[in-house]
Amino acid sequence: xxxxxxxxxxxxxxxxxxxxxxxxxxxxxxxxxxxxxxxxxxxxxxxxxxxxxxxxxxxxxxxxxxxxxxxxxxxxxxxxxxxxxxxxxxxxxxxxxxxxxxxxxxxxxxxxxxxxxxxxxxxxxxxxxxxxxx
Amino acid sequence: xxxxxxxxxxxxxxxxxxxxxxxxxxxxxxxxxxxxxxxxxxxxxxxxxxxxxxxxxxxxxxxxxxxxxxxxxxxxxxxxxxxxxxxxxxxxxxxxxxxxxxxxxxxxxxxxxxxxxxxxxxxxxxxxxxxxxxxxxxxxxxxxxxxxxxxxxxxxxxxxxxxxxxxxxxxxxxxxxxxxxxxxxxxxxxxxxxxxxxx
Numbered sequence: 068x069x070x071x072x073x074x075x076x077x078x079x080x081x082x083x084x085x086x087x088x089x090x091x092x093x094x095x096x097x098x099x100x101x102x103x104x105x106x107x108x109x110x111x112x113x114x115x116x117x118x119x120x121x122x123x124x125x126x127x128x129x130x131x132x133x134x135x136x137x138x139x140x141x142x143x144x145x146x147x148x149x150x151x152x153x154x155x156x157x158x159x160x161x162x163x164x165x166x167x168x169x170x171x172x173x174x175x176x177x178x179x180x181x182x183x184x185x186x187x188x189x190x191x192x193x194x195x196x197x198x199x200x201x
Numbered sequence: 202x203x204x205x206x207x208x209x210x211x212x213x214x215x216x217x218x219x220x221x222x223x224x225x226x227x228x229x230x231x232x233x234x235x236x237x238x239x240x241x242x243x244x245x246x247x248x249x250x251x252x253x254x255x256x257x258x259x260x261x262x263x264x265x266x267x268x269x270x271x272x273x274x275x276x277x278x279x280x281x282x283x284x285x286x287x288x289x290x291x292x293x294x295x296x297x298x299x300x301x302x303x304x305x306x307x308x309x310x311x312x313x314x315x316x317x318x319x320x321x322x323x324x325x326x327x328x329x330x331x332x333x334x335x336x337x338x339x340x341x342x343x344x345x346x347x348x349x350x351x352x353x354x355x356x357x358x359x360x361x362x363x364x365x366x367x368x369x370x371x372x373x374x375x376x377x378x379x380x381x382x383x384x385x386x387x388x389x390x391x392x393x394x395x396x397x398x399x400x
Contacts, residue, residue, distance in 0.1 A: 137330065139298070
């Protein structure tokens with residue numbers, strides 16, 4: 068109950084990483100946490116959006132590893148109409164695959180083991196959450 | 202209708218394999234009707250859009266794993282695909298956390314489908330992941346017909362030999378193991394082995 072009240076009374080500022088404020092949803096499956104963030108990226112072009120998100124995902128991987136986590140996979144799609152990229156991170160660097168999709172938003176999923184949910188939320192909010200606006 | 206399960210840990214190269222295998226099936230083997238079944242653990246599909254963006258017929262199963270929490274959905278979906286499309290092949294990309302043998306068993310018991318399993322392992326991350334994922338990685342290989350040790354371009358010869366021996370120790374004795382680099386493309390003989398074509 069105390070935790071429930073906390074969610075309704077805490078300070079919802081830009082640092083808050085609850086689902087309502089950050090848009091980050093976290094589910095659990097067989098020892099893994101799956102964090103998902105969906106939204107828009109403000110950028111001049113899909114290429115600069117891809118670069119910003121790729122950097123944020125690489126930073127997220129580094130932070131989660133530093134926190135003792137085991138990265139399963141951090142992957143995302145970012146696109147505008149007719150052009151887009153899939154970004155994939157398992158270690159220090161991001162692999163980028165060019166797509167020719169129809170229009171859709173930026174979606175990022177991080178699958179990680181051995182870190183608490185709060186840690187995943189906080190790092191996801193401060194890295195990809197700074198790029199993807201939910 | 203034939204069924205191929207592509208398994209292996211997260212980020213091991215399953216989607217990359219699909220992007221090579223499906224064109225081979227269509228262009229070299231003349232198999233026109235293949236349905237890709239994409240299972241993702243996240244609530245938002247990523248890989249399915251990569252594949253559908255490449256022009257393939259893709260069905261998605263999201264926010265769960267077909268080897269356990271979504272086993273029922275899998276059988277219903279496969280049944281519907283059989284009735285609606287009746288493809289020559291269904292190629293399913295499992296989640297990186299799935300136990301492919303569980304999927305194979307469910308398909309056999311409920312639908313009478315005898316699926317093949319191809320599993321991928323990441324040559325670079327295997328040594329680092331094996332201990333923390335010891336409950337998962339070895340069992341993913343348990344009933345594999347073929348195993349691709351991917352990303353060989355990222356490790357040296359000695360490291361690859363060690364990974365090969367480790368992977369082999371968890372595979373069935375008759376499993377075929379191929380060290381590959383998806384970045385360099387695959388020998389088409391490997392595709393035939395994955396599909397069990399000359400058996």
